[in-house]
Structures are given as structure tokens and as C-alpha cells.
Amino acid sequence: VAAVVNVDTKKALDKPVLRYKQVFSGESGLGEYLDIGKRFGKNDEWGVRVNTEILNGNPGHYKASKEGSSIFANIDHQDANSKSNLLVGYQYYEVDDGMRWFGFDANNVKKGLLTHVPSAPNSKNNYSFPGMTKASEGALMVLNHEQVIGHGTKAFFNGGWTRSNLRKNITGQGSRLYILDDAGNYAGKYFTRRTPVHKYYVQTGIENTFKTGEVEHDVVLAVDKSWSKSWTGVVGGYGLTNFKGLGGTLAGGVNPNESVNIPTFSNFHNSTRTFWGVSLLDTMKLGKAQMMLGVHKHESNAVTYPDPTKSGKVASVKSSAVCPAYGFVYQPTDEVSIYASHSEFFDAGSRVSGANAYNADEILDPSKTKMDEIGVKYSNKNFLATLALFKNRESSTLNVYDDKKPDWYWVTNDGENEYKGIELSINGAIADKWNAFGGLMYLDTERVRTNKGTYDGYRVGGIPRFNAVAGLQYKPNNDLSILARAVYVGPTPIFPASNAIEWEVPSYTTFDAGINYKTQINKMPVKLSAMCYNLTGKDYWIAYGSGLHLSSPRTFMLSAQFDL
Template sequence: YLMNGNKKFLAMAVLCAVASVGFVLPAAAEETMTHDLDEVIVEADKDALPGGYVKTKGNVGILGTKDVMDVPYTQMNFTKQNIEDFGGPNQALDNVLVNMPSVRQTGTMLHGDFSVRGKSTNGSFFYLNGVPGMLGQFMVPAFAAESIEITAGPNKAISGSFPAGEGTGVAAVVNMTTAKAPDVPVTRYRQIFSGKSGFGEALDVGRRFGKNNEWGIRVNAEFMNGNPTHYKSDKNSQSFFANIDHQDDKSKTNFLIGYQYYEVEDGMRWFGLDAASIKAGKLTHLPSAPNSKNNYSFPGMDKVHEGTIMVLNHEQKLNDSWKVFFNGGWTHSNLKKNITGLSSKLTITNDDGTYAGRYFTRRTPSHKYYGQIGVNGEFKTGTVKHNLVLAADKSWSKSWTGVVGGTGLTNFTGLGGNIFTGVDPNESVTIPDFENYHSSSARFWGVSLMDTMELGKSQLLLGIHKHNATSTSYSDPSKGAVKATSVKSDATCPAFGFVYQPDKNIALYASHSEFFDSGERVSENKDNNNLYYENKGDIMSPSKAKSNEIGVKYENKGFLATLAFFQNKEANNITVYNNDFTKKWYTQDGENEYKGIELSVNGRLNDKWNIMGGLMYLDATRTRTEKGTYDGYSVAGIPKWTGVATLQYNPDKDWSIIGRAVYVGSTPIFPASNDIKWTVPSYVTYDLGVKYKTKFNSTPVTLSAMCYNITGKDYWIAYGSGLHLSSPRTLMLSATFDI
């Protein structure tokens, strides 16, 4: 249900009362409680490292579930506990994913973006139970997840075809596995309070039944309402997921169905830098970051998304060595309302912090379908053991764009203010009626063949993926005759991997992988300077991304470390202007090359201390540009150094104290042209939390408090050549009841 004002007050009072239990309860009251939790059954992951945040096993695309020591790539598998402790209604999902050092936060409540090894991506490119394209940019139902697995680097051979989405999505293979019913029944209720007035509640129920518990159902529901932050915003969401599974000696089946509704009013945090003002000398430097509690939202700003998802996985044994499998998915997604600043941002035009903007209003429905069928078998040739996977898949996608009143995509009412004082309170927007036109469609099909060969202490992975795609872009009919631009493309993407384990604790590995991009559609939207791309509606030339990696992994006594050296390459898509900034084009020019070193450590330090985190150095430069004009230039929005360090202290079995520091080094941006380089300052943020397990009467309760950005630091987050403003200090409280 959704809480009204009285219910909010009552819920807050109950939550505060519950949160105080075990913290400030007098001795007399404590006699009604027990701290002996030996009989409490806790749902735990047997593959989780000490601390409970990272698993040693996870999904690796069509290769299935593998131990991290057998994977020739950098991989991190986040547990449900990690998602619950670091996620929340006031945090984008990247607040969980940043616990992997190659991930950098670039998201907000409005945009679920993040980057992996310098390449931007978002929830649109997640896999859901191994099926791609079912989720959205800011619609990832992490509350229903059992784990999130990240395999760094582009890899078509293990990921298969992909329904089209925003951007190219070649950063990594990111899979979300939904929770199944455990062997022990679970009935869990969680209530959350955060920010100014953000209330949330979640229900998690799981049961197994049948003669041998072969059937299972896990139901997760989440409701959010209010302002979960300390800047102006309001969040309202209702989500429901049911996971039904069946398993016996010969087959495994999993069916997921879900519905999501998500609305955020206000919440503007994204800024651009006006190229024309820089050219004219009005904007000469990057203004310092303003107070992150400031309001930059205009009356009427609203983003509403609704979607339905179904995913089916089936595996059937043919005999002791061979099995066939099917993975399929269907989603209807509708960004029903998107009333925000043009390009989702405001544009700074002056050194004193003046900004301007234009309203942007549209909606974006989309339909996506995916099907994959394959066979997996084990056999030997001499002394070599083979694990062979052959899979074919096909995906379809179709998208529409809402037109404002049938006359264009933009409401040209001006929007202005100052970053240091906030939005002009007199600004407002008239919300028009929406009409839709078909904007794009795509069809993809592919075949993957993978063979993992094992001989003694060595494993050799050989794979290949053949891919064909057809991408079609349609013009806005309100601007004249409908124009269709269609591009057909195909590519062959090989994958190689080698793992050598001299003993059970050490694995040396090397790999090569590739990803095929079917071509990005050039936006038809004007920018805040009233400019279209001169090549609007075109589809960029398809291109490949390639990755090479070598590394070493060490696992012993609950501790796991990975050291990786990597090199990724991809086509460089950039915006270029004419001399007086009156025209612009979106074009490909050369390659972006990402070279780096990544170190991650996870697990036990000693009996009471656990660690999670690491460090990454990344050199991202442009190469092979036309006539070498921009060779050696930095890629915008990518710092050379990033790092994360989390310490968990468990003084006893009931208490857990969590501290985390996230570091992002100084970051180059190119706000006007490739010849003008500015630097976004480095920053460090700190989070601090505490959890306490107890009983209220006979009911096990986990009380949790987490403070994000505990020092209240204000800072800019570089995103390409744009900026996000940081979120202020925010407290989240929760109480979880195992009924």
C-alpha cells in the first residue's frame, strides 16, 4: 500500500521505536528480549567469502556458473547482503557496484548510469537470469536479486546477441540473478526510512513444496514513497516479482514475472558547459561545486516509468554428459513521462555560475524479445576433458518516441538560475499531450561456440560468435516525410582464454574478447543552444570493441585477490563543431584505447575484520584519429586513478560495523572542443554504517543504520564532458523482521 500523511507519521514512529531497541533500551526492558541467536536460521550463501559481500561463484554467460578461479577474466560476484547494505532508496545502483574497483559512480536517482574500466553503461545492458535487454536505464529491481555478477571487458562470445538500447554497452557483462526459494522457508519484512521523508517497505516470501521440494516460489515486493534525499526530490515506486522454479533429476526450470512502476519528481543533478560561452570568453573555468542540497528542479519536472517483464530458463538433461537449454525473455517498457532539462541537464553559461536550459518533454515506449537455444556437453579426446557449448539466439526490439503536441520534441520555454543559489522559483512548464511515432527498430541473431578444454592444471577456452544485425531509424513525421535509415551489419567475434593453476590457491590467466556494436542512432533532439546534429537520425557505422587481459588470482582461507593488466579498444564517437559553434556533427574519428591495472581484494583479514575493495589505474587516450590530429588526447570524463576500501568489523556475532572510502582522481573533460581541456578535481567520500541482530519477543530482527557521504562533501562527478552534482550527507535506517 502507499502511505498517506498519517501512515507516514505512524510508520516513522514505529521505525524509530524499533531502531532504538538494542541501542538505548533500558536494562529492565532488555529482560523481555534475548540475544541468543544460535537457534535463528539465517539464509546464507555457501559460496560467500567472510563478510558476506562477495561470492566465489557466479554466472559467466553461456558458460554457466563457474568458480572465479576458473574464469580467465576479472570477475566480481556481489551478494544479496552487499546489495542491501550499500543500496537503498536514496542511492543509485552504482553505490553497490562501486565496490568493484573498476566501476565508477556516475548515476543519480534519475539515471542509473555507471562506468566499467572507463566505458559508460547502465541497466539497459544488464542481463536478467542470463537474458539480455530486459531491464532499463534506471529500472533495475535489485531488491529481488540474489546476486549481481560483473565480468569485466566486452565479450560477445559469452553474452550472445543483444536487443538495442541507449549507447553501445561494451563495458562488461553484468548479470542479475533473482532470488529463488531456499530450502528453509523465508518470510521477511523490511521497513526503511531515509533522507527527509523517504519511506520504504519490502516483503520477501519464499517456500518450497512438492514431494521432494522440487517446486519453489519466491515473491518480492517493494514500495517507496517520499523524499529519500536532502535535496528536492520525491520518489514513488511499486514493484512486484515472482520467481517460480522447478528442479528434479533430469531438468531445471525457472520462470520470473515482474511489474515495475517508478516515478521521480524533481531531482535535477546534471549540468553541461556551454561551448558558445566558452568560445566567447564568458565561461573561462570550471566553477566550484555548489551546495549539494540546492534545488535545481523546476515545477512540473517528472519522470515516470512502467514495465512488465517475463524471463524463462530451462535446462534438460539428455544423459549424464549432455543437456539442452533455453533462455528467453519478453519486456514491454514505457518511459511514460520524461519532463526534464533538455538532454537531462542544465547548461552553465558564465563564470559566476549562471545557467540556462530548455525543457524537454517526451515519452519512450519500447518492446523487446529474446530467445536462445543451445546444447552443452562434456567429453574427452585422449586425456583432454572438453566442456562444449553451442548456442543460437535472436533478439528483436522496437522503440517509439513521444512527440510534444505533434510539433516537436522540445518545449522552448526558458529555464534559468544560478548553481550557487538554485533554480528561479518563478519558472514553470506547461505539460503538453503526447503522441508517439515509431523511432527505431532492430533485429539481431547470432551463433556462439565455446569449448573449455582442461588438461591437468591448465584450462584453455576457445570461442567464436557470429553476429548479424539490422538497425532501422525513423524520422519524426512532424518534421516532414518519414525517412527510414537502415543499416545491416555482421561480424565475427573470437574469444580466447587460458588459466593455469600451479596449486589450488593460485591461478594465472590471459584472455582476449570482442564485442560487436550494431551502430548508434544520432539524436534528433536540439541542444540548449537550439542546435540539431547536422546528421540527425543517421546510424553510426557499426564497430568492434576488443579487450586483452592478463592477471593472477589468489584465494586462501576466505581471502580472494585479483591483479589484472588490461587493454580495451573501441571506436571513438564524438561531437564536432564548426569554427563559430553554429553547427555540429556526431561522427566517428579513430579509436579510444583504455590501458590499465586493477587490483581487488576481498574476504577475511582476521577473525573480526573483513575487507572489500581495491585500486585501478586507467590511461584512456585517443589513437588513429584523422591525420593524427587528436592522437594522445585523453578520453573525456575518465580519471586515471580510482579506488574503494571497505572495512567490516564484527565485535561479536550480533554486531557489524561498516566503513567505506571511495576515491576518484582528477578527471579531464573537454567542454567545448577537443582543443580545450579542463580538469574536474579529485574527491574522497566516506560512508559509515552499523548492523545489529537481536530478537523482539521471539521474532529475529536486524537493525541497520547507514550514513552516506558522512562528511557532507560537495563535489562534481564528471560524465563525459558533462557534470553531475554530488548528493549531500544522507542517513538511512532500516529494520528487517524474519517472521
């Protein structure tokens, strides 16, 4: 059904794997990867797969440096009556400098000092101030087990936990720099905060397969619980804010005399969320048709805690919802599938954040997302094409600004955001030695059912109407392949200061090209690759929400993979 994603972890294969890969990109970016996998035991019941990664250097062509490391191990076991899988892993990434995010000074927009989206500057410019860094780490463990009981019935358990922490986040306040005027001057304030998050999940249930007449049934009954705790930071030992301002111009980059004086900070527990749920699903098969009918009942409790530097109180919201899901597939031939689906998802209600929000730390009302899709798929041995029509609806969260204090606002749920679109995608052989891939999507967005119809008909910020990608791969033989790709993003609306002021971020098209070559060194298989991203060196803005992200310049990548 729509918006349901199945993920299968990287398991050991029947044939042992020992693979080393080295990558060089940008000015000095280096990456090393190791992939080890092997099966063992009676009938190769056990499997172990380990993947590691080490990164360092500048992976682009603007001032930035990245360090990272990760290790993930997957252990699986399978016999006639059970199937188990355990995934554990840890990763750490740190990016120094690399500031690319911009917003708009809402007050200056309303005063007429900033009247449009400025042209994208040189993407090689430096907008990072000394000391800027973002460092995050995370660990996870996931366990899945299925046990055959008999008579077409099996029991299952799924559980896991994740711990993530943005342990260093010295950046511009709001994670962006604010453009002030049409001349391209920008300003901001230094900002630092940690955001640890702990999440836990457990699910257990039974699955039974049986027949009623000619209809095959696969019925699943499951109960689940998930809960999370998050923390955020307060600065200056509870209240001493001595951030310095920072600034520069889009054309020239950061002020070279910029200096940093980052205060100390502490963490406080800011929110807890708990979900309980029960699900019942029946997948039915009859001849060339399949149907899935399901329902999910969910209850939640969201709690927020006040910043200890401010006056406030604990806020909580309890809520529940029943979410149906159903899908239908019909295959008139082996190559053609016609499908339709509907699904709904429940949210516990989001916490309001922002130093200038009147209702900061309060919890907005829970919302539900509804997704509908119909389509047709064509596939044969070497080609897949999909045409889909879809309509999605989600609660609309708006910032309502105070005319007397232009930087202050209320955050509120107001109506729905509606997304209606059509998408065509293809992938596979179109002629001897030629493969094609690509897609085209038209997406119309609209705000509907807003309070008193105030914002009905407005578009949703940060989403273009058109997206497209097209690529060709030429394989003159089994060892050599040449790739070319084009990506198009259409004009994108943004709302820089209020819901009544709409600007447009210009469209852009980028081109990538690359080559892969397979060879052997002393009978060891080797794969060599070269890629150029943003081949023409285009400078452009990428819209996100009400802000902008500056593009990356032309970047080259080289890699070598060795099967040891």
C-alpha cells in the same frame, strides 16, 4: 572471459523465507520490502520466491520526492533430467523535482564567457522547476530450460522479453541545465518526451561433455535472435513548441518565479534493430588448467525512421562480424589462479540524435569492442585478492562542431578509444574480528587512429585515471558489526565545447560509516542497521561524458529487518 557476466535469479532456498524490511532515509524517504520463498512438491522439486518493494517520500536532503513499487516472482523446477526457471516482474519509479544534471553552453565557452569548471555549489540547493518529473515503468519475463538427452548431451532454451517506458520525462532539454558563465548563471528549456522500448530474445542449442584422452571437453553450439523496437516523442502536436526558458544561479538555485507550460506530445516509431547469431564454444580441462575457445558470428540490421515533423527518410544499415573469445586459467595451488582472456563484442551501429546534429537520425557505422585481461587471484577460506591488467578498445564517437554555427555539429565514428589499466582488489579477514575490503584502479585512456591523427593522444571524457575504495569492518561478536568506508575519485577530464578544449573536474573523497546489530524480539530474528553516507557533507561534481552531476549531501539511513 573478459566482460562476460553471469546472472542467477533469486530462487527459493531449502529453508522457507518470510522476511520484512523497513527503511527510512533522508528527510522523509520510506521503503518497505517483503521477501517470501518456499520449496514444495516431491523432493522439493518446485520453488517460488516473491520480492516486493514500495517507496515514497524524500530519500535525500535536497528537494526531491520518490515513489516506486515493484514485484518480482521466480518459479523454478529441477529433477534428475531437467531444470527450468521462470522470472516475471514489474516495476514503476517516479521522481519529482530532484534536478542535479548540468552541462556547459558551448557557444559561451568558445567566446570566453565560461572558462573553467565552477566550484560545486551547496548540494542541498534546489535546481528543480515546478512540474519537473521523471516516471518509468518496465516489465520483463525470462524463461530458461535445460533438458538432459543422454550420453553427456543436453538441450537448452533461453528466451524473454522486456518492455520499458520513460512515460513521463519533464526536465531540462538534453536532461540538463546549461551553465552560461563564470558567475555561475545557468539556463535551459523545458523538455518532455516518452521513450517506449520493446525487446525480445530467443536462444536454443545443445551442450555435450566428453573426453579426448585426458582432456575433458564441454562443447556448446547455440543459435540466437534478438530484436527491438523503440519510440520517441514529438512535441506540440507535431511541431508546436512553446517551451519557456528556465534559469537561476548555482549559488542560489532555481528562479523562484519559474513557471511551467508543458505542451502536448505524441510518439513515433524511431528505430528497429534485429540480430541473428550462432556461437560455438569449447571449455577444456586438463589437470590444473582450463581453456575456453569460442567464436560468435553475428548479423544485424538497424533501421531508423524520421521525425514526422521534419523532412527525412528511412535509413538502414546491414552488417556482420565474427567475434572470437578465449580464456585460460591455471591453478598451481588450490589458493592461486593465473588467468588470461580475450573477447570481442559486436554493435549494430548507433542512431544519431540531437536537435543540433546535422546528421540526426542517421545510423553510424557498426563498431566492435575488444577486451583483453590477464591477472592472478589468491583465495582461501576467508580472503580473496585479485590483481589484473587489462586493455579495452572501442569505436570513438565524436561531435565535430561547425565553426560558423557553434551549436551545430556532426556526429561521426573517428578512430578508437583505448583503455589501459591495472586493478587490485581485496576482500576478507585480515585479523581476528577484522575484515577489509577495497580496491585501487589506474586507468589510462587515449584516442588512437583518428582521422589524419587529429585527435590522437586526447583523453576520453568523463573517466578519471584513479579510482579507489577502502573499507574496514569490525565484528566484536556475531551480533554486532561496525563499518567504515572511503571512496576516492581522481581528477576527471571533460570536453565542454569541442574536442580541442579540455577541462578537469576536481577529485573528491567521501566517507561512509554504519553499524549492524542482530537481536531477537519474542524469538523473532531482527537485524537493525544505521548508515551515514557522505559523512563530512562534502559538495562535489561527478563527471559524466561532457556534463556534471551534483553530489548528494550528508544522508542518514535506518533500517530494520524481521525474519517472520
